Amino acid sequence: MHHVIVGNSIAGIEAALVIRRRDESARITLVSAESDHPFARTAMMYVFCGQLRQADTEFYDRGLYERMRFERVRDRVVGVDCAGRRVLLERVGALGYDRLLLAIGSAARRLTLAGAYDGPGVFHYVSLQDHVALDVAAKAGLRAAVIGGGLIGVEVAEILHARGLRVHWLVRDAWTWPVALDRDEAAIVEAHVRDHGVDVRAATEVTRLDRGSALKLTLGVEEPLEVDLVVGAVGVVPNTRFLVGSDVALSVDGGVETRADLSSTSVPDVYAAGDCATVTWADGSRRPETLWYTARDQGRAAGAAMVGDSVNYRRSTWYNSAKFFDLEYTTAGYVPLAEPARRDPTPGHWQTWFQQHPNEAASLRIVAKDDRVVGFNALGRRWSTEVWLRWIHERRTLAWVHHHLAESSFDEEFIEPFPVLPSAILHEGA
Amino acid sequence: MQAGLLDTWKRPSRARGATAWGAAGILTSFYLLLYLPESMFTPNFPDVLSPVAEALHLPSKWFLYGLLYSIAMVVGGFFMLRKHGNSRYHRIRTVTVVTVQIVLGFSLPLALSIAGKPELYLSYVWPLSYDKLFPDTLAAMPAAAALWFIFASLVLFPALAWRYGKRFYCSWVCGCGGLAETFGDGWRHLSDKSTKAWRFEQWSVHGVLVLVLVMTGLVIADGISRSGMVVAAGGAEGERVALSARLAQEATSLTELSVAELAPRAEGIRRDVEATLPPTWVIDKLAPVEVAATAGDAVAMASAVKDLAYGVMPGSPLGRAAGTVKGLYAFFIGALFSGVAGVGLYPLMGTRVWCRFGCPMAAILGLVQKLGRFRIAVKKDMCISCGNCSAYCEMGIDVRAYAMANLDIRRASCVGCGMCAHVCPRGVLRLTNEADVGPGERVGEWVVEI
Numbered sequence: 001m002h003h004v005i006v007g008n009s010i011a012g013i014e015a016a017l018v019i020r021r022r023d024e025s026a027r028i029t030l031v032s033a034e035s036d037h038p039f040a041r042t043a044m045m046y047v048f049c050g051q052l053r054q055a056d057t058e059f060y061d062r063g064l065y066e067r068m069r070f071e072r073v074r075d076r077v078v079g080v081d082c083a084g085r086r087v088l089l090e091r092v093g094a095l096g097y098d099r100l101l102l103a104i105g106s107a108a109r110r111l112t113l114a115g116a117y118d119g120p121g122v123f124h125y126v127s128l129q130d131h132v133a134l135d136v137a138a139k140a141g142l143r144a145a146v147i148g149g150g151l152i153g154v155e156v157a158e159i160l161h162a163r164g165l166r167v168h169w170l171v172r173d174a175w176t177w178p179v180a181l182d183r184d185e186a187a188i189v190e191a192h193v194r195d196h197g198v199d200v201r202a203a204t205e206v207t208r209l210d211r212g213s214a215l216k217l218t219l220g221v222e223e224p225l226e227v228d229l230v231v232g233a234v235g236v237v238p239n240t241r242f243l244v245g246s247d248v249a250l251s252v253d254g255g256v257e258t259r260a261d262l263s264s265t266s267v268p269d270v271y272a273a274g275d276c277a278t279v280t281w282a283d284g285s286r287r288p289e290t291l292w293y294t295a296r297d298q299g300r301a302a303g304a305a306m307v308g309d310s311v312n313y314r315r316s317t318w319y320n321s322a323k324f325f326d327l328e329y330t331t332a333g334y335v336p337l338a339e340p341a342r343r344d345p346t347p348g349h350w351q352t353w354f355q356q357h358p359n360e361a362a363s364l365r366i367v368a369k370d371d372r373v374v375g376f377n378a379l380g381r382r383w384s385t386e387v388w389l390r391w392i393h394e395r396r397t398l399a400w401v402h403h404h405l406a407e408s409s410f411d412e413e414f415i416e417p418f419p420v421l422p423s424a425i426l427h428e429g430a
Numbered sequence: 431m432q433a434g435l436l437d438t439w440k441r442p443s444r445a446r447g448a449t450a451w452g453a454a455g456i457l458t459s460f461y462l463l464l465y466l467p468e469s470m471f472t473p474n475f476p477d478v479l480s481p482v483a484e485a486l487h488l489p490s491k492w493f494l495y496g497l498l499y500s501i502a503m504v505v506g507g508f509f510m511l512r513k514h515g516n517s518r519y520h521r522i523r524t525v526t527v528v529t530v531q532i533v534l535g536f537s538l539p540l541a542l543s544i545a546g547k548p549e550l551y552l553s554y555v556w557p558l559s560y561d562k563l564f565p566d567t568l569a570a571m572p573a574a575a576a577l578w579f580i581f582a583s584l585v586l587f588p589a590l591a592w593r594y595g596k597r598f599y600c601s602w603v604c605g606c607g608g609l610a611e612t613f614g615d616g617w618r619h620l621s622d623k624s625t626k627a628w629r630f631e632q633w634s635v636h637g638v639l640v641l642v643l644v645m646t647g648l649v650i651a652d653g654i655s656r657s658g659m660v661v662a663a664g665g666a667e668g669e670r671v672a673l674s675a676r677l678a679q680e681a682t683s684l685t686e687l688s689v690a691e692l693a694p695r696a697e698g699i700r701r702d703v704e705a706t707l708p709p710t711w712v713i714d715k716l717a718p719v720e721v722a723a724t725a726g727d728a729v730a731m732a733s734a735v736k737d738l739a740y741g742v743m744p745g746s747p748l749g750r751a752a753g754t755v756k757g758l759y760a761f762f763i764g765a766l767f768s769g770v771a772g773v774g775l776y777p778l779m780g781t782r783v784w785c786r787f788g789c790p791m792a793a794i795l796g797l798v799q800k801l802g803r804f805r806i807a808v809k810k811d812m813c814i815s816c817g818n819c820s821a822y823c824e825m826g827i828d829v830r831a832y833a834m835a836n837l838d839i840r841r842a843s844c845v846g847c848g849m850c851a852h853v854c855p856r857g858v859l860r861l862t863n864e865a866d867v868g869p870g871e872r873v874g875e876w877v878v879e880i
Contacts, residue, residue: 010815040814040815040816040817042814042815042816042855043814043815043816043817043818045431046431046816046817046818049431049435049436049437050436050437050438050439050440050441051431051432051435051436051438051439051818051821052439052816052817052818052821053439056817056820056821057815057816057817058817059815059817059830059834061625158431159431162431162433162436292814292815293811293812293814319811319812321812321814321856321857322856323855323856325431326433326516328855328856328857330857382857382860383857384809385809385812386809386810410809410857410860411860412517412518412519412848412851412852412860412861413519413861413862414518414519414522415518415519
């Protein structure tokens with residue numbers, strides 16, 4: 001049995017490991033155009049800053065391929081011939097498979113500004129190749145515009161600023177990362193990023209890009225901004241262009257359609273996992289879920305399916321974390337946001353308790369529905385997501401959670417507990 | 431990103447570049463100059479540090495070393511806090527370990543020495559300071575100090591390691607650890623993370639521990655047999671034992687004498703020795719005592735008389751074995767390993783070369799730690815595999831492998847510096863002494879309907 005896995009990042013390598021564990025004799029080939037060894041994409045920014053070497057981001061030792069008898073093909077897959085059971089490669093021709101896993105991740109969403117790609121100076125930060133290109137171009141003293149208010153945007157703003165560029169962070173929405181932060185939380189983040197010396201501009205849409213000796217951006221109707229380089233950080237899209245025209249069905253957003261349990265795609269013996277797969281979210285919606293954790297879990301589920309196990313991938317209760325410069329973010333459960341809403345809350349009695357720390361850049365939001373806690377959103381402090389998810393699971397009341405809050409602290413030792421103050425805001429709504 | 435870690439791997443001084451090799455050369459040379467002049471293999475090596483100490487009015491070159499050591503820790507601690515002072519844990523820990531060095535590692539011994547009393551380094555106990563359970567060493571110090579060293583070595587420090595992890599010592603008290611955490615902080619990422627290094631470490635660090643245990647056993651056995659001899663041995667042997675005891679007593683009282691009293695005292699010692707031992711033996715062994723007496727150096731004379739006290743003892747196989755092991759250990763482990771290699775290799779192999787591969791204290795407290803309460807708790811399923819924790823672990827522990835596998839970290843070698851938790855960008859790690867409530871629920875296994 002020949003298992004071919006396209007993509008050797010977390011989803012691909014985890015699938016390969018599951019297959020090897022279950023089948024000693026299977027032939028397993030990983031195809032990647034990006035890198036020889038799986039590495040933590042989440043850590044590219046640390047390599048950019050010289051905090052880590054590229055090799056430090058490789059989360060399995062370099063002997064893994066040999067030990068697990070994984071075969072490696074460094075090439076780009078340009079198509080899939082499902083009838084002939086082979087993938088088409090850019091350089092070497094074709095590679096036959098018995099089972100195929102598509103774990104090709106995502107690519108940067110391109111800017112829609114006219115002329116953005118007509119010349120040099122516009123970058124992204126998703127693939128290793130993006131990283132190398134930006135690393136070469138980003139010189140101390142240059143001016144940079146980072147377009148996009150999400151996680152990649154803030155990370156790129158951070159690393160360019162650390163290297164000594166003058167950074168303008170341009171966010172189209174009313175505040176930064178509105179899919180995860182509410183206005184008051186975003187205000188803490190923006191103040192923190194500004195304190196580091198980055199020019200943060202929310203509610204700012206880039207409407208034009210002109211080229212001259214520098215890149216001349218137009219913000220809104222007429223505000224000019226001249227920079228030396230632009231980084232487009234407006235999200236990612238499934239890396240599936242090469243599948244257009246194949247038998248593998250894609251959803252409207254470009255993700256590979258999968259069965260809800262991840263047991264296959266629209267084509268027998270073809271599987272998908274990670275950023276490129278359209279999967280069922282905890283709320284029932286169908287779209288790709290571009291998270292490190294879910295890519296890992298999906299890769300394991302798909303790998304099990306490939307060796308014939310019956311799998312039932314089911315998204316667990318939401319959790320995530322991030323870091324904005326020095327400010328950590330932790331979330332668990334369901335946290336509906338005022339505007340724009342992440343999802344429409346189901347009917348019921350909703351309460352949102354929000355408290356900003358009086359002396360620190362830190363906050364905590366706890367959401368309850370019908371007096372049981374369903375979600376947490378925290379900035380600044382460290383919290384045990386495990387404990388929070390258990391409380392959500394145990395259907396604890398808001399008062400109970402307040403009383404036990406310190407038990408979920410994950411701060412370093414010697415730090416005062418996060419205070420629960422009467423001044424906290426309690427918002428009630430239907 | 432941790433601001434202080436910017437460009438760590440891009441600076442030659444911190445990435446094994448030419449300046450790092452230069453720094454390693456300087457540190458290694460300094461330690462050779464410090465240790466070789468007194469060693470059993472190179473007794474005639476020129477001593478260039480003692481004159482410097484004398485010029486600075488310090489009692490000995492060891493106080494010059496202590497002074498430089500303390501300065502390195504204060505300056506290094508300042509830079510450490512500039513990098514990682516945004517963490518309260520690291521602020522408290524760094525200030526504590528520097529304070530312990532200044533007070534217990536330098537000021538107290540200096541004050542005792544100036545007052546003419548024997549120097550005591552209360553923060554170094556057995557087995558790191560391996561002679562602190564030797565009968566002769568204990569007998570020569572005040573009873574309270576002797577009790578402290580026995581109690582701390584055998585009861586207090588192991589108990590604290592069980593309750594709080596060996597970090598209480600290795601990262602909060604110990605001078606070797608303190609230098610690594612302050613002066614050496616910029617090189618912590620250079621530790622070898624390979625499993626090969628881990629295997630070597632297990633053999634080497636426990637090997638040194640076995641050496642210390644054997645040495646201590648030999649010395650204590652020898653001490654017991656000698657004390658028995660005082661009573662049992664008659665005739666010539668008994669006289670030599672009694673003479674040795676008289677000389678040892680003499681050595682402790684010499685520093686209280688005025689310069690003028692030294693020469694007559696040396697004369698008295700010569701008569702006493704000549705009365706007991708054959709003249710051929712006496713000539714060369716007495717010379718250092720008389721040279722020191724003529725120079726008016728009471729401290730050197732006391733040391734020479736102490737040597738003489740050992741020298742006149744009737745030779746027993748046990749005593750000779752104990753003496754040989756002590757000498758070899760002092761040179762190869764004490765001087766070359768913990769000093770020359772331990773600090774000299776900072777810029778090339780990271781800061782905990784001695785602590786990780788050699789320190790018997792770290793070995794014993796590590797074994798206690800494995801049974802104790804300290805661990806690094808891992809938030810289940812939350813690791814993003816970035817590798818910062820492993821990269822900045824000075825003990826070469828692959829922390830990330832544990833975090834990815836949802837396993838709490840309970841490694842004997844962990845010195846609990848806390849840097850893994852500090853540099854983790856997702857807050858996945860937490861140092862804790864709290865009792866483990868058992869395996870946590872894997873969060874990926876269930877879902878709550880809203």
